[in-house]
Amino acid sequence: MRHFSRGLRTLVIVLTTTLLAACHPAASKRDRVAVAWPAEAGTVVTLPMQRVSGRWLIPVAFRRPDGSERRAFAWLNMGVGAPILSQDLYRELGLAEGQNLTMRIGAVSVQVEREGVTDGPGRIGDQDLFALLFAPRTVEAVLPAGILQHFAVSIDPKAASLTLAQPGSFPLRGVPVPIRVNPDSGLVVLDARIDTGPVPLVVDVGAPYTWLRGRAVSQWLAQHPEWHRGDSAVGRANLAMADLDLERAGKIIRFPRVYLPGLVLQDVGALGTGPIGGALGEAALGEIFWDTWESDAGEPVVGWLGNNVLDNFRLTLDYAGRQSFWERQRAADPSELDSVGLTLVRRGTGYVVAAVASREDRPLVPGVEVGDRLVQVDGHLLDGLPPEAVLARLSARPGQPRILDLDRGGRSVTIKAEGANF
Template sequence: MSPLSRVLLLLLAVAPLAACNPPVPRMERVVVAWPSGEGAAVTVPMQRASGRWLVSIGLRRPDGSERQALAWLNMGAPAPILSEGLYRELGLAEGRDLAMRIGPVGVTVGGRSVIDGPGRIGDQDLFGLLFAPRSVEAVLPAGVLRHFVVTVDPRAEALTLARPGTPRPRGVPVPVRIDSASGIAVADARVGGQAVSLVLDVGAPYTWLRGSTVATWLARRPDWRRAEGAVGRANLAMADLGLEPAGTVIRLPRLDLPGLSFPDVGALGTGPVGGRLGAVALGEIFWDRWQAGIGEPVAGWLGNNVLDGVRLTLDYPAGQSFWERQRATGPGDLDGVGLTLVRRSAGYAVAAVATREGRPLVPGVEAGDRLVRIDGHPLDGLAPEAALAALSARPGERRVLELDRAGASVKVTAEGARF
């Protein structure tokens, strides 16, 4: 295959990973219906999956009946996305609108704004890649949430939707900018004395940043570098692309928002899609595509390694957020065996072995090995969070890895590392 052909394939491959984010159709019509007798707010339960939050929503079929679906709460996505099967079951392929229910609140979205399918990477669609064996069929995006005052409470595992103009929420106020087209919220932060714009997204398990931004910081502060290769929750996509295997894990001594400070914040500076060839031909295509619907340049997103520690309220109509601390976050959130994984059908393979100062952190393991068992427990069929949990370990704690290398069985004893 020619270098140009490889680049074109990479361009097609990265599109699904960015598909749950811009560029997408503009949200042309959203109608919210509060049932009579309801108060100013409703609260529905959330459940955790792969470091992300899911909520159950009701969806109206063409015959008027309702069916339930799990939706990914994604503040970094502008428009609803449905699985291909659900899109057709609800009649959107015939031009119908999307009618959903979040708790008792009805929401109707113009059908032309709804995306048909999350896209595929290899033989898996994005919902399956991120969530299987759970069946997740939809994205509940910023383009819908922006019509409410939204509170995400990790401790209570609850999502609250309130009418605009409700009393001021509790917590430290932090101004945000809401893009008029996408509804995505951007906050101004400071890292190492430098201003940086970040999307607030409880749909992301970990903070990801542009590789070019991180490279600039590391030129001045090389001590921030922790490893080459995504590990733990930073390995959030497990997609067969260069973003994670060629990424850089860093530890920010402090990240400041107006009135707030977060110490020891981990982040992944993403690698180039397709390595050096992809970087030359495509630049930071993932970020450029993702940023296109935000309305301004951003350095990345602030994910749940930070947001899990706060009760976050986004008053979209007022352009304000409110932060109430619930627990402290620590520097050990990535501690474990230094492997970057990629999902392959129902199992997991090693995309890269993390390195530090050029030395592999897990000697004896090679990129391309299929990870079969950890401490005797099989990985096939496990959800991503369970596979990552099996690799978690305190520094020096050992894990026994059983691998398949081109049909040959390999056993490696690996030690956890601090990231």
């Protein structure tokens, strides 16, 4: 059971939200982090963000044992409590020999005790998880909620910028929405309302799309079958591209409205995840992915709000004041998932079909089979492309044609497919 628990927690890292207790039982404790603002830095620092695979990266300067700096891209992830380094970077920075982690974020210095840092993100099969999510871009670290909670934080998707400020020194603009913060991990939870009753959700700019517990989604669909948009993850909802039932057996749902205190979110898409061990496994073990993941939230949660929602707002988190502030930048896009309905798995530098999206048990891409390797879309080779480029090739309006070239066990197959609305 011990090895199973550790393997599950590694799996959770793939899906953007990590539990670290399997390796370090108290890894994300707040008192392991020290922040220093030099006088010349003032009280506010703004950094550029880069979008890769639907996630935000920021530049960070790490300090080597000899005092020199090592620059790397870090994944901004509010669903993770403690920092994660690639195995190579962990050793280069001397943590394997007992050094603490010291980094510079803009002009601000942050130190984390070595016991609070995770050595490597883990692997799925023979693939490093950072490579699985980001290659060919090199990403070597996670900047987690456990560090971010020491600041007031603003994420501006329109300007592609991250602002960190000393608590109490930053203008708080937008609609205020109360939040709860787990002081050990820094994860932020707010209460949304869908249909009736509160729905606790983690706020996570580390996730390209909103994911929810499959059981909760099934209950909503029993009352509102018209919310169902398809079976299996497509587009940004296919955020991990790992060979998991969470994605290939998931359900795409679209809520007409999600209510936050003082704010209404329109046309909210989400993936209700499939049972990670199949129906029998879930009957025996429960929703083990979510039950394990939510321990860093510090309370029961139904899922996370991802960037399909958060991209529409300049979001400010006042951790100390337990408030978030939402300043709308654009309207929701109900066509965000419009595409050829395939769920993909990333294998090496290429992409394999893990599921074909369906409605009412009718496949939306007839002729494509699970296990086909997707070689080309409209004559464009996919091998070596990052996930967002492949999803862009598959993007299509309802009825818009796409020509798919597939490899089926060494035999070439060409399929004319059409886009669908999800």
